[in-house]
Amino acid sequence: MKENRKEHDEEIIRKMMxxxxxxxxxxxxxxxxxxxxxxxxxxxQKKKPGKESGNLLREMxxxxxxxxxxxxxxxxxxxxxxxxxxxxxxxxIGPVVLVASVFSxxxxxxxxxxxxxxxxx
Amino acid sequence: xxxxxxxxxxxxxxTSAFAYFVETYxxxxxxxxxxICGNMQDAEDVVxxxxxxxxxxxxxxxxxxxxxxxxxxxxxxxxxTHTKTRMWMGSQETEIENASELSENTLEINLEEMDRxxxxxxxxxxxxxxxxxxLTLYYMEDNPVxxxxxxxxxxxxxxxVKLFRARKMFKELLAECYSMEDVGFN
Numbered sequence: 001m002k003e004n005r006k007e008h009d010e011e012i013i014r015k016m017m018x019x020x021x022x023x024x025x026x027x028x029x030x031x032x033x034x035x036x037x038x039x040x041x042x043x044x045q046k047k048k049p050g051k052e053s054g055n056l057l058r059e060m061x062x063x064x065x066x067x068x069x070x071x072x073x074x075x076x077x078x079x080x081x082x083x084x085x086x087x088x089x090x091x092x093i094g095p096v097v098l099v100a101s102v103f104s105x106x107x108x109x110x111x112x113x114x115x116x117x118x119x120x121x
Numbered sequence: 122x123x124x125x126x127x128x129x130x131x132x133x134x135x136t137s138a139f140a141y142f143v144e145t146y147x148x149x150x151x152x153x154x155x156x157i158c159g160n161m162q163d164a165e166d167v168v169x170x171x172x173x174x175x176x177x178x179x180x181x182x183x184x185x186x187x188x189x190x191x192x193x194x195x196x197x198x199x200x201x202t203h204t205k206t207r208m209w210m211g212s213q214e215t216e217i218e219n220a221s222e223l224s225e226n227t228l229e230i231n232l233e234e235m236d237r238x239x240x241x242x243x244x245x246x247x248x249x250x251x252x253x254x255x256l257t258l259y260y261m262e263d264n265p266v267x268x269x270x271x272x273x274x275x276x277x278x279x280x281x282v283k284l285f286r287a288r289k290m291f292k293e294l295l296a297e298c299y300s301m302e303d304v305g306f307n
Contacts, residue, residue, distance in 0.1 A: 013291065016241050017260035022155050024147040028165055032143050032172045033136075039173065040136055 059110055067103035071096060124188045131179055139176055146189055147172075149262055150196045156245070156254045157200035167203050171196040186271060193258075193272045244294045252287035259284055 074096060078086050086092055130138035147168060154164035154171075175182075175195050182191055245253040251273075258264045258272060266284070270277045 009292075013256070013288065014260045014263075016237065017256060019238050020152070020241055020245065020257070021148055021261050022152040022161075022164070024151045024168070025165065028147055028151070028168065029140065029143045032147075032169050033140055035169065035173055036136055036139060036176050039176075 056111075059114075060107065063103055063107045063110070067100060070099055070103075074099070125184050128179060128182060128184070128188070131176070136176075139172075142175070142188065142192065143172060146192055149189070150192065152257060152261065153193055153196050153254065154200045156257050157197070157250055158204050159246075159250075163203060164200075167200045168196060170203075171199045174199065187268065189262075190264075190268045190271050194274075197254075197272055197274075240295070240298045244291060244298070247294060248287065248290055252283065252290060255280065255284050255287050256291060 074092075075087065078092055082092075124142075127138050127141050150168045150171060151161075151164050154167040155161060158164045158167060171192070175192055178195075182188065245256070248256075254273070255269065258269045259266075264272070266277050266280050269275075269284075270280045273280065275283070
């Protein structure tokens with residue numbers, strides 16, 4: 001009996017409260033969506049993390065890989081054009097050392113550059 | 122499309138999918154904000170700010186709770202910050218405050234001229250903001266006590282006690298305006 005009365009009262013309050021729901025104005029949705037779209041447009045897109053400048057192995061692979069490719073081309077060219085003996089002459093070893101030195105120097109410079117960038121940050 | 126799919130769409134960059142949440146919950150959001158702020162202008166600003174906050178923090182929304190509960194919690198917090206209101210006073214303070222309001226206001230209002238809706242609106246305005254909000258959440262949206270606790274940050278037994286008091290206060294104030302039989306109470 002008491003429970004029924006309670007439920008009855010609850011129902012009356014619910015009926016009385018329902019029309020109390022406020023109605024949002026027509027333009028509110030537009031205002032909200034407009035602000036959200038503006039924010040989205042103004043927010044810089046997250047950049048994908050770039051290549052890690054200090055990736056030692058990758059840099060070494062790229063530079064020394066190129067170096068060995070150039071040296072291989074030189075060896076094959078000299079072998080085919082001048083013969084096997086030419087490969088042991090100073091005229092051939094000189095340019096080989098030069099090419100190796102240039103690439104090594106280049107690698108050293110990239111390492112130094114990466115180090116300075118990290119230090120600057 | 123369910124709400125979780127909508128959330129995923131918004132997170133993947135489709136902002137127009139967010140319109141679904143605005144359309145579905147804006148009325149209740151503005152009702153909550155109005156209950157706390159006390160006027161429509163501030164309530165609209167609060168709701169707008171809340172939706173933008175919800176959009177910004179959508180990645181932190183956990184699907185374990187309902188989206189509406191999560192959103193109303195944001196609206197509730199934003200409205201409180203906006204108005205710098207102290208929502209939950211002690212029960213004694215409430216009763217004293219309401220008792221004084223009752224004695225002051227009942228003579229001023231010509232109840233014969235007001236329809237039921239206006240009376241309810243007036244009663245809710247006279248009640249403590251927190252109590253009126255609890256009744257709003259409980260009766261308008263049929264939110265269970267558990268959800269109300271999440272929205273208001275109160276614990277469940279506390280919500281039950283406050284809801285009981287709010288209901289009692291509502292009936293008492295209503296009795297001042299109508300005879301209880303007119304309304305339908307036994």
